[in-house]
Amino acid sequence: AAQMKLISYMSGFGNEFASEDSRCPGSLPEGQNNTQVCPYGLYAEQLSGSAFTCPRSTNKRSWLYRILPSVRHKPFTPMSCGDLTENWNEVEPDPNQLRWKPFNIPKSSEKKVDFISGLHTVCGAGDSKSRNGIAIHMYTCNTSMIDKCFQNADGDFLIVPQQGEILITTEFGKMMVEPNEICVIQQGMRFSVDVFRETRGYILEVFGAHFELPDLGPIWANGLANPRDFQTPVAWYEDRTVATGYTIVNKYQGKLFSCQQDFSPFNVVAWHGNYTPYKYNLENFMVINCVAFDHADPSIFTVLTAKSTRPGVAIADFVIFPPRWGVADHTFRPPYYHRNCMSEFMGLIKGHYEAKEEGFQPGGASLHSIMTPHGPDVDCFEKNSTAVLKPERVAEGTMAFMFESSFSMAVTKWGLDTCHRLDKSYYKCWEALKSHFNPNWKPSSK
Numbered sequence: 001a002a003q004m005k006l007i008s009y010m011s012g013f014g015n016e017f018a019s020e021d022s023r024c025p026g027s028l029p030e031g032q033n034n035t036q037v038c039p040y041g042l043y044a045e046q047l048s049g050s051a052f053t054c055p056r057s058t059n060k061r062s063w064l065y066r067i068l069p070s071v072r073h074k075p076f077t078p079m080s081c082g083d084l085t086e087n088w089n090e091v092e093p094d095p096n097q098l099r100w101k102p103f104n105i106p107k108s109s110e111k112k113v114d115f116i117s118g119l120h121t122v123c124g125a126g127d128s129k130s131r132n133g134i135a136i137h138m139y140t141c142n143t144s145m146i147d148k149c150f151q152n153a154d155g156d157f158l159i160v161p162q163q164g165e166i167l168i169t170t171e172f173g174k175m176m177v178e179p180n181e182i183c184v185i186q187q188g189m190r191f192s193v194d195v196f197r198e199t200r201g202y203i204l205e206v207f208g209a210h211f212e213l214p215d216l217g218p219i220w221a222n223g224l225a226n227p228r229d230f231q232t233p234v235a236w237y238e239d240r241t242v243a244t245g246y247t248i249v250n251k252y253q254g255k256l257f258s259c260q261q262d263f264s265p266f267n268v269v270a271w272h273g274n275y276t277p278y279k280y281n282l283e284n285f286m287v288i289n290c291v292a293f294d295h296a297d298p299s300i301f302t303v304l305t306a307k308s309t310r311p312g313v314a315i316a317d318f319v320i321f322p323p324r325w326g327v328a329d330h331t332f333r334p335p336y337y338h339r340n341c342m343s344e345f346m347g348l349i350k351g352h353y354e355a356k357e358e359g360f361q362p363g364g365a366s367l368h369s370i371m372t373p374h375g376p377d378v379d380c381f382e383k384n385s386t387a388v389l390k391p392e393r394v395a396e397g398t399m400a401f402m403f404e405s406s407f408s409m410a411v412t413k414w415g416l417d418t419c420h421r422l423d424k425s426y427y428k429c430w431e432a433l434k435s436h437f438n439p440n441w442k443p444s445s446k
Helices: 002-006 378-385 413-418 426-430
Strands: 009-011 017-020 043-048 061-066 098-100 119-127 132-141 148-152 156-163 166-170 173-177 181-185 191-195 199-207 231-233 241-252 255-263 268-273 278-281 302-307 314-321 324-326 343-350 365-368 392-394 399-405
Touching: 098 413, 119 199, 119 343, 119 365, 119 413, 132 314, 132 399, 156 166, 156 343, 166 181, 173 181, 173 231, 199 314, 199 399
Parallel strands: 148 241
Antiparallel strands: 009 231, 017 268, 043 061, 061 268, 098 365, 119 132, 132 199, 148 191, 156 181, 156 199, 166 173, 166 191, 181 278, 231 278, 241 255, 302 314, 314 399, 324 392, 343 365, 343 399
């Protein structure tokens, strides 16, 4: 808690930010990016998140002013990937509805596992080499990263903590991210994760696109995730020599590599630009909902989207189902039965998901693949078919979310087998659905 109070942020989404550590006033060069000699004898280094030639609206880059440049390191060498993979052909495809019980977190008394060694790929599709794809990972860990940082050369990480807050140190500064908050670490940004207890969460990785706020369409100017509620860290540096070696772990073309250097990479005294890590509190989401009849598309709950080149089709959407009022008249209010041309991966941060109150638990997940039918379980259907339709709070005390993608995602061997968390009885939640068909039905006279 004390650490959280010490951490400060700048507000806004995709802004041009400028920040310098207060210990070194005037460390940002004035009027230009690359002075012959930088203030305080710093090195200038640009981090590009887009092609130089991208239109201004999508051009992403930041200038970092650091004690030593990141190029000063020993060569990268391959290291074990553990359960992290981009091999989508490990096992045969499985079109079934899949549900996982809460993923196991290793006990710290049995084995020390940090964020990197605790990464497990559940499913994904596409290819980091061609810069088009998606991967979904779980992280389950119990110890902080010591003299070690992670860099993803393949894509962006959207991190959803479910149990235990995480303190993320980045080249841009520090962020404390708690359950019911999310953060995004964009491609190439180095970061280290401190944990304070047994810790679990979800990661959505996208190759080839960055997350952005969805267009608001007929909502027009306001609503959903407001730009002012996104937070970017302020500059913070450490000038620390590590004689025993500091390890940089690089995820590159789906594999892990490591290299050594003798100094901390978090040596950025000042920076400016629009390519940054950021966090967001899901409680700040301004919910739009149906106020007359029928069930609005879940798209109205989109927090962030990573667009494909096809208009209106996402590589991935991050969608939440927050507490809200349900008021629709003569309507079956929970989600309807559905077959979709998108893949739907759902997770639960806390509480009970409205369409499946039993079986779908915090820290677990489900995957409904392209065109595989899904919808409310039998209890939910029967209860809501006869419910008195008065205004009611929906999803109070809960937060479910969905990673939705236009990719047809393959499940890994770890997801189907090794993790031992797949719920083989999931299909049974629909088995008791019975026919209510009455060929003699007549409309009631009004």
